[in-house]
Amino acid sequence: xxxxxxxxxxxxxxxxxxxxxxxxxxxxxxxxxxxxxxxxxxxxxxxxxxxxxxxxxxxxxxxxxxxxxxxxxxxxxxxxxxxxxxxxxxxxxxxxxxxxxxxxxxxxxxxxxxxxxxxxxxxxxxxxxxxxxxxxxxxxxxxxxxxxxxxxxxxxxxxxxxxxxxxxxxxxxxxxxxxxxxxxxxxxxxxxxxxxxxxxxxxxxxxxxxxxxxxxxxxxxxxxxxxxxxxxxxxxxxxxxxxxxxxxxxxxxxxxxxxxxxxxxxxxxxxxxxxxxxxxxxxxxxxxxxxxxxxxxxxx
Amino acid sequence: xxxxxxxxxxxxxxxxxxxxxxxxxxxxxxxxxxxxxxxxxxxxxxxxxxxxxxxxxxxxxxxxxxxxxxxxxxxxxxxxxxxxxxxxxxxxxxxxxxxxxxxxxxxxxxxxxxxxxxxxxxxxxxxxxxxxxxxxxxxxxxxxxxxxxxxxxxxxxxxxxxxxxxxxxxxxxxxxxxxxxxxxxxxxxxxxxxxxxxxxxxxxxxxxxxxxxxxxxxxxxxxxxxxxxxxxxxxxxxxxxxxxxxxxxxxxxxxxxxxxxxxxxxxxxxxxxxxxxxxxxxxxxxxxxxxxxxxxxxxxxxxxxxxxxxxxxxxxxxxxxxxxxxxxxxxxxxxxxxxxxxxxxxxxxxxxxxxxxxxxxxxxxxxxxxxxxxxxxxxxxxxx
Numbered sequence: 001x002x003x004x005x006x007x008x009x010x011x012x013x014x015x016x017x018x019x020x021x022x023x024x025x026x027x028x029x030x031x032x033x034x035x036x037x038x039x040x041x042x043x044x045x046x047x048x049x050x051x052x053x054x055x056x057x058x059x060x061x062x063x064x065x066x067x068x069x070x071x072x073x074x075x076x077x078x079x080x081x082x083x084x085x086x087x088x089x090x091x092x093x094x095x096x097x098x099x100x101x102x103x104x105x106x107x108x109x110x111x112x113x114x115x116x117x118x119x120x121x122x123x124x125x126x127x128x129x130x131x132x133x134x135x136x137x138x139x140x141x142x143x144x145x146x147x148x149x150x151x152x153x154x155x156x157x158x159x160x161x162x163x164x165x166x167x168x169x170x171x172x173x174x175x176x177x178x179x180x181x182x183x184x185x186x187x188x189x190x191x192x193x194x195x196x197x198x199x200x201x202x203x204x205x206x207x208x209x210x211x212x213x214x215x216x217x218x219x220x221x222x223x224x225x226x227x228x229x230x231x232x233x234x235x236x237x238x239x240x241x242x243x244x245x246x247x248x249x250x251x252x253x254x255x256x257x258x259x260x261x262x263x264x265x266x267x268x269x270x271x272x273x274x275x276x277x278x279x280x281x282x283x284x285x286x287x288x289x290x291x292x293x294x295x296x297x298x299x300x
Numbered sequence: 301x302x303x304x305x306x307x308x309x310x311x312x313x314x315x316x317x318x319x320x321x322x323x324x325x326x327x328x329x330x331x332x333x334x335x336x337x338x339x340x341x342x343x344x345x346x347x348x349x350x351x352x353x354x355x356x357x358x359x360x361x362x363x364x365x366x367x368x369x370x371x372x373x374x375x376x377x378x379x380x381x382x383x384x385x386x387x388x389x390x391x392x393x394x395x396x397x398x399x400x401x402x403x404x405x406x407x408x409x410x411x412x413x414x415x416x417x418x419x420x421x422x423x424x425x426x427x428x429x430x431x432x433x434x435x436x437x438x439x440x441x442x443x444x445x446x447x448x449x450x451x452x453x454x455x456x457x458x459x460x461x462x463x464x465x466x467x468x469x470x471x472x473x474x475x476x477x478x479x480x481x482x483x484x485x486x487x488x489x490x491x492x493x494x495x496x497x498x499x500x501x502x503x504x505x506x507x508x509x510x511x512x513x514x515x516x517x518x519x520x521x522x523x524x525x526x527x528x529x530x531x532x533x534x535x536x537x538x539x540x541x542x543x544x545x546x547x548x549x550x551x552x553x554x555x556x557x558x559x560x561x562x563x564x565x566x567x568x569x570x571x572x573x574x575x576x577x578x579x580x581x582x583x584x585x586x587x588x589x590x591x592x593x594x595x596x597x598x599x600x601x602x603x604x605x606x607x608x609x610x611x612x613x614x615x616x617x618x619x620x621x622x623x624x625x626x627x628x629x630x631x632x633x634x635x636x637x638x639x640x641x642x643x644x645x646x647x648x649x650x651x652x653x654x655x656x657x658x659x660x661x662x663x664x665x666x667x668x669x670x671x672x673x674x675x676x677x678x679x680x681x682x683x684x
Contacts, residue, residue, distance in 0.1 A: 035500045039366070050508035060498040063507035064365050064392050071359035075322060075366025075374070076498065078350035082321040082372055087500045105362065109354030 001117045008034060008281075013056035018215020020205030023179045024121040025049065025056075025092065028203075031189035032096045032117075034059055036088040037080075038241065039073045041097035042066035044128040044207075045121065067101040069093045070109035070118065077114045088193050089116040098202075099135035099160050109250040110169035110198045117192040120162065123207035131210040135160040139223045139281060140274055141261045143210075148264035153274050158281065166200040167239045173197075175238040178204040180222035184233060184245070191235075203286065212260020224255040229282035232289045244289045251277045303479050306334030307438040307470040310477040311463075314442040316347045317485035318401075320375040321492075322367035324352040326360045328382040329415045330467040331405040335377055354648055357382035361389040362402070368398040371497035373449070376400065379467060380407035380421045387425070393460045394429025394522065396507055399452035399494075400460040401445060402430075403491050406568065406619075407467040408652040416653020417467040423596075423620040423628045429522050431461035431529055432597040434567040438475040440548075440594075441465035443540065446480075446489055447548055448505050450536040455495055457532055466569040468653070474540060478545065488543055508649055526598040533595060534642050551595035552603050556582060560589030563608050565633050566617040567593045570656055574617075577661035588665055593629065601636035613643040615668040619650045626674065645673020654678060 008029035016023035021044055029038070040063040049056040050063065056203040064072045069091045074207045077089050093102060106118070125143045126132040132145040133155050142154040163174045173195040175188040185203060192199035206222050208215045225231035226245060230252060233245035253275055256262040265271045265278075286292050305313075312334045315323075324402035325335040341347035350367075354360045357378050364374040378386065383404060389537050404422045408414040422432060433448055441463065448461040465471065495506055510518055534549045534677075541547025555571075556578050557563060564574055571592045581588045591607055591614075593600065608614060616635065618627020625631065630646030637644055649663050650656045660678060667673060 033505075037370070037498045037500065047509060050505055052508040052510045052514050055505035055508060057505050058502040059505055061505045062366070062369050062498060063505075063509075064362060064396070065388060068358060068362035068365075068389065071354065072366035072369075073361035074352055074354070074359070075324060075363030075368070077372045078322045078324075078352055078363070079364075079367040079370035079372035079374075082350050084350075085368070085370075104355060108359055111355075112352065167650050179433055 008058045009049070010056045010058055013049045014051065015044070016215065018208040018218045020123060020179050020207055020218050021045045021121045022048070024119065024203050024205050027179070027182055027185050028090065028092065028119050028189050029059060031186045032088060032090050033057070033192055034087065036090050036193070037076055039069045039076065039089065039091045041069045041093035041102065043094040043097055045092060045094065047128055066097055069097065069104050070102060070105040073116045074109045074112065074114045077116055090193065091116060091118040092136055093118070093120055095120060095122040095124060095136035096134040099162055107169065110166055110171055113197050115196050116198055117189065118198065119189065120200070120202045121205045122202050123205045123210060125210050127207050127210045140265060140278060142260065153264060153271065154261070163200065163202055163236060167236045171198050171200055172238055173199040175234065176202045176204070176231070177233050178222045178226055178231060180219050188235065200268060206262065210261070212263070213258055217258065221255070221258050224250070224258065228252045228255040229286045230255055231284050231289055232291055234289055241289065244291055246291050246293045248293050248295060249282070249286060249291070252282050264295050301479055303472055303477050304332065304476050305479070306472060306474050307441055307465065308472065309337055310438050310442045310479065311445060311465070312337035312341070313479060314445045315375050316322050316341050317480060317482055318446060318489055319373065320349050321372035322350045322352065322364065322374045323376070323537065324354055324360045324363035324367070324374065325376045325378065326354050326357045326382060328357070328379055330407060330471045331377045331379045331382070332400070333471065334403060334405070354640045355380070357385040358389055361386045361393060364400045365389065365396065365398055366394050368400050369498050370493070371494055371499070373492040374400050375402070377403035377405065379405040380409055382423065383421045384409065390425050390428040390430060395518065397458040398460060399458055401448050401452060401459065402462055403445070404462045404464040405466050405467045405471045414652040417469050418446065418619040418651045418653070419464065420620045420651070422462050422464045422643070425462070426597060426628060429459060429526070430597065431459055431526070431595070433461065433463050433595055434593065435463065435465040435470065436569060436571040436592060438470055438477050439546070441470055442477055443544070443546055443548065446485060447533070447536055447540055449489055451529055451532050453492055454532045457529050458495070459522065459529070464568070478544070483545065488540065499638065499648065529598050530600070548594070552607060553592045553594060553599035554607055555590040555592065557589035557591060557607060559587055561587040561612045562668055563589050563591050563611040563614045564617060564661065564665070565591045565593065565614055565629060567596060567629065568619065570617060570650065573656060573658060574661050577658040580658065581662060581665065601632070604633060604636040605640070608637060608642065609640065611642060613645070613668050614666050615664050615673065616644065616646045618646060618648050621648045621651065643668070643671065647673060647675060647677040649677040
């Protein structure tokens with residue numbers, strides 16, 4: 001039988017149909033190329049791609065623990081340097097591994113300035129363990145540890161600003177991107193990999209299972225996040241924002257109503273104040289990054 | 301060449317001669333003199349290694365995992381709280397079969413905080429899959445690092461190893477040590493040549509997850525490697541003896557045991573005190589001997605049973621305690637002697653740096669002769 005091959009991240013893995021993280025793996029391996037070594041954190045991607053004795057990775061790959069990818073990558077980079085090898089080191093970690101449990105290792109590694117690229121596939125909660133909130137979970141999202149209830153609208157905290165934290169560490173290249181824009185993703189990952197020093201790319205990767213939508217809607221929802229201003233694609237070079245994806249903004253409601261995690265904002269009754277609070281988050285993003293495309297005034 | 305030197309310095313020098321390519325460590329008392337000395341070697345171009353000054357011990361060992369998987373010889377050192385912070389990483393390194401060598405400068409575990417010596421730290425990692433060597437003096441602490449690399453990196457083993465030596469008692473003490481040369485060490489220790497490594501030319505996956513259909517066999521394979529290590533240690537220890545005159549082929553060593561009625565079993569620097577004490581007791585006509593355990597993992601059960609088969613009683617000294625049970629060594633020695641009609645009693649002592657003197661050893665022998673034991677020895681009654 002002829003070998004079926006889908007790039008360096010092979011087909012036959014066990015991700016859900018419509019998994020955003022699987023697209024991240026496929027696109028990032030494509031951008032990185034075969035002369036790279038991948039380091040994964042514990043999480044969905046690690047589990048769906050490597051059930052022993054099978055592996056979806058056609059590049060050298062290592063998974064050690066949940067919180068230590070940045071330290072493992074530091075060691076790999078040091079060893080490659082000592083051996084005079086030229087492979088690129090790429091980390092693939094979820095938002096829990098990045099925003100929460102891995103923060104100390106990340107801070108140390110970015111401070112030391114190792115030459116690696118850190119990709120955070122951000123699906124905005126701990127999906128592998130059953131959709132618990134993380135530091136990346138957006139305001140008002142209902143998760144299994146921040147459930148909406150009679151006296152709660154879900155997650156009370158706002159998403160942590162990881163790109164700013166890493167830019168503050170002196171990372172030469174920091175970017176956000178989304179699976180809805182593969183060309184942008186490929187270009188940013190390539191740029192990160194070719195920039196010496198520790199670089200960070202945070203990829204918005206909707207999770208159909210965790211967020212509650214049909215698997216054929218993943219890209220559409222990722223696109224809506226951008227179009228509403230709840231996710232902004234931008235680049236930071238040496239700490240300065242240099243490139244921002246501009247949009248003609250839609251109301252946040254159009255994004256929120258597509259997902260079960262925000263359903264409590266619309267049923268049993270519409271929660272205008274909460275929707276307005278989320279709209280204010282998008283407005284703040286729009287102002288901070290200047291994403292709004294000003295349309296010419298309509299002719300009378 | 302004999303040199304009067306500090307234990308930590310002698311160990312650092314031995315590590316330098318082993319040519320690790322990546323060193324990753326975080327400072328903690330009483331390990332600091334080792335990592336400081338290694339940093340100086342790197343700063344003065346006496347050691348061509350990448351020295352990663354990590355932000356904590358979890359990262360120290362994690363970086364070693366990455367470097368070792370990428371095919372470099374690696375080294376770290378820690379103790380006590382630092383080792384506890386590495387708990388998860390220790391199991392991981394062993395499970396991935398990475399032959400990382402780590403010095404454990406034995407120290408008590410808090411709380412209460414104590415920087416002083418006992419062996420609770422490394423003993424608490426006994427189930428992690430690492431080989432565990434324990435040194436009696438600074439010469440042994442130095443030599444065991446070479447042996448550890450040789451055994452750990454052997455293709456039939458591929459497990460990480462602790463080289464344990466007592467904090468302050470050895471690490472900060474000056475003793476004469478026969479310092480080896482680079483030429484000697486290069487002759488003894490071949491270049492690191494792992495069977496697998498992270499390599500774009502031959503991509504493999506490290507650290508996959510195993511379902512219940514596969515997990516048990518992974519653990520079995522690790523246990524088999526531990527057991528195979530006995531023969532590999534014997535061979536590497538003998539070779540060491542042939543080259544440098546100090547034979548480490550045995551996992552245990554007897555002292556005045558041949559005609560002994562009472563055998564003391566112990567590990568680490570306390571063995572020196574015990575030997576002096578035995579010399580005095582022997583001059584008084586007491587038939588006392590020592591069985592020193594140099595390798596705690598793999599545990600030399602059969603070897604111990606063979607060496608102790610003729611004694612009447614065994615007094616096992618533990619600088620650790622599995623609270624709610626007993627000291628780790630006495631449990632294992634009793635298991636080794638199961639079926640023999642030999643009295644085995646345990647004595648937990650020296651915890652948190654409490655001094656153990658010759659007279660204490662004599663008193664323990666006397667207690668053993670009276671059939672008394674399985675106690676904390678040396679308690680200050682007024683504090684209880």
